[in-house]
Amino acid sequence: MAQSKKKDSAPPTVQYFAAVLRLPRERAGLTQDELGALMNYTGSAVSAVETCAKPPTDEFIDAAEKALDAGGLLRSAIKYLKLERYPAHFQGFVQLEQEALSVSSYCTHLIDGLLQTKEYARALFDYAFPPVDEEEVELLVAARMDRKALLDRKPVAVVSVILEEGVLRRLIGGPDIMRPQYERLIACAARSNVVVQVMPMSRAGHAGLAGPMTLLETPDETPLVYLEGQGKSILVSKSDEVGVLARRYAMIRSQALGPEESVVFIEQLMGEL
Structure with missing residues (x-):
C-alpha cells in the first residue's frame, strides 16, 4: 500500500519511465536483481525506480539503456525527467x-x-x-x-x-x-x-x-x-x-x-x- 501511494504521488514523467523500464526488462526475461547486476546496480535500486520510490539519475538511465539495448528509448526520457527535478x-x-x-x-x-x-x-x-x-x-x-x-x-x-x-x-x-x-x-x-x-x-x-x-x-x-x-x-x-x-x-x-x-x-x- 505504501509503495502504491508513493507511485501515485510521483510526477507523471517518473511514473511513465517506471513503466517503460519495466516492459523491456520483463520482455528480456530479467528479474530486477538480474538487470541490476548487468547495470552494476543492486536489484533494490531497480525496484526503487520501478516503484517510483526514487527518480532515476542520468547514470542509471544510461546503464539501463545499455543493459537492455533499448535503442535510445530510455535515454530519450532524460530531457523530460530533468524538468521534474525542478x-x-x-x-x-x-x-x-x-x-x-x-x-x-x-x-x-x-x-x-x-x-x-x-x-x-x-x-x-x-x-x-x-x-x-x-x-x-x-x-x-x-x-x-x-x-x-x-x-x-x-x-x-x-x-x-x-x-x-x-x-x-x-x-x-x-x-x-x-x-x-x-x-x-x-x-x-x-x-x-x-x-x-x-x-x-x-x-x-x-x-x-x-x-x-x-x-x-x-x-x-x-x-x-x-x-x-x-x-x-x-x-x-x-x-x-x-x-x-x-x-x-x-x-x-x-x-x-x-x-x-x-x-x-x-x-x-x-x-x-
Missing part, C-alpha cells in the same frame, strides 16, 4: 530559459542560479523552511547545475545579471563557500556573452525597489518577464506589461555599477573575507 512553479521557466536568446535578471536576495557554485546552491537549502531532506537537496542542486548548459550553448545566449550589494554581502554558508562563489562570478563576468553588474547600497533610491525580475527573449524574439517569490511565479507576456518591466530593467542597469567597476567591487569583497 519545483513545479519553475518548470515552465526552465524550458524557456534554456532556449532563450537572452536572459537578463535582477537579483535582490540570492545570486542567480545560472551563476551559483554547487556549494553555494547546496548551502541555500540549509536555510530552507520547511526543511528539505538530503536526497531531495541533491536532486535540486543537480537540477540547478544543469541550467549552466545555457552559458555554453550553441548558438550562444547573452546573459545579464544585476546583483544587489546585499546579495553579495550575505555570507551564505560562510566565507569558505562565498570565496569560490565570488571567484565564479568574476570568471563568468570574463565571458564574452555574460555581463555581471552590482547595484551598490549607496544608490539609496533606484528603479529596482519593486523587486526582482528576469527578462527572456525567446527564439522567435518574443520578450517575456518571469517574476517569482515565496514558491509562486508569474510569467508576464502582455506586450504593454512586458514593455514597462523591460524599461524598468534598463533603468536599473543604468543605475548599477558598470561591468568593470562591478568586478573590482566583487574582488574587494573577496579580499575582506
Whole structure:
C-alpha cells in the first residue's frame, strides 16, 4: 500500500519511465536483481525506480539503456525527467530559459542560479523552511547545475545579471563557500556573452525597489518577464506589461555599477573575507 501511494504521488514523467523500464526488462526475461547486476546496480535500486520510490539519475538511465539495448528509448526520457527535478512553479521557466536568446535578471536576495557554485546552491537549502531532506537537496542542486548548459550553448545566449550589494554581502554558508562563489562570478563576468553588474547600497533610491525580475527573449524574439517569490511565479507576456518591466530593467542597469567597476567591487569583497 505504501509503495502504491508513493507511485501515485510521483510526477507523471517518473511514473511513465517506471513503466517503460519495466516492459523491456520483463520482455528480456530479467528479474530486477538480474538487470541490476548487468547495470552494476543492486536489484533494490531497480525496484526503487520501478516503484517510483526514487527518480532515476542520468547514470542509471544510461546503464539501463545499455543493459537492455533499448535503442535510445530510455535515454530519450532524460530531457523530460530533468524538468521534474525542478519545483513545479519553475518548470515552465526552465524550458524557456534554456532556449532563450537572452536572459537578463535582477537579483535582490540570492545570486542567480545560472551563476551559483554547487556549494553555494547546496548551502541555500540549509536555510530552507520547511526543511528539505538530503536526497531531495541533491536532486535540486543537480537540477540547478544543469541550467549552466545555457552559458555554453550553441548558438550562444547573452546573459545579464544585476546583483544587489546585499546579495553579495550575505555570507551564505560562510566565507569558505562565498570565496569560490565570488571567484565564479568574476570568471563568468570574463565571458564574452555574460555581463555581471552590482547595484551598490549607496544608490539609496533606484528603479529596482519593486523587486526582482528576469527578462527572456525567446527564439522567435518574443520578450517575456518571469517574476517569482515565496514558491509562486508569474510569467508576464502582455506586450504593454512586458514593455514597462523591460524599461524598468534598463533603468536599473543604468543605475548599477558598470561591468568593470562591478568586478573590482566583487574582488574587494573577496579580499575582506
